[in-house]
Amino acid sequence: MLKPKIVLAGLATALLSSAAIAGFVQPAPVIVDTTARTATGDQVTARYSKNDVEFIGCGIRTTRTGAGIFTFGFCQASDAAGTAILCSTEDAELLDAISSSAAFSFITFSWNAADECTRIGFSNQSFYLPKKLDSNN
């Protein structure tokens, strides 16, 4: 029979080793504020949330025609309550901002009464990365 001290020592070692590879984590669940017309959230937290409605992200669509090139950007989000928003923009500087996004970003954006994006921001910090990604469940 193992001595209790040895068992406790083993448990402590296991716990400490797990904590040693954690680092600082600061998840940001998606929040959609239709009054302030602002949405925030990080992609990892949204993707691995327990619900099936939460998401946040931005993108760009470019179409070439005989008349020229049409490019528009968009950001969209839905929080855990199902409050969703989509904003779009043709503004060149906001399109540049969308282009600067990366995987696992924290995203924040705002829109006006016409559902046009007026502010788009991205933040790529380690504390938005997941502890580990080993499942889609």
Added chain:
Amino acid sequence: MKLLVALAVIQTAALAFLGFQILGIDERADEIAGTAAAMRAEPAQSAGLAAVSRPADPFGARGATADEIRQIVREEIAALRDANPAAAYAATDDPPDVVVEADAQRLRESVRQDLDAYMRRGKIGEAEMADLQMKIAGLPAEQRREMLRELTKAMNSGGLDARL
């Protein structure tokens, strides 16, 4: 008898006078023609090489007839039209801006009709979205922005299930 002789002398004098007048007119006409020819010849002589390269006056000293002048004007107008197609619109034709405006209006209406149809259906597929964006791309800037706003509003209203 004396009267007849007097009349004959007077008639002869009058005819001689008229003859001299006609000769004088002829000389003046010749002088004028000579001066005109000299004026046409002078610029060519004073321009040196440019005069040599200038094509010969097809009409010569006689000048151009009315029909020839009309032909020249028609040729010049045709040359202008070839050089600048926009200038070819006559006063009775619509100017280019009106034509473009009418086309844009038709395209805008087509986009709106498509959007209404998709909203009635409640959803829009990926290929349909691509077609709609192609149409929106053909609109002038302000109308493009307007249609993009309408598409965004439609998706936000929950009345149009779409994927971006």
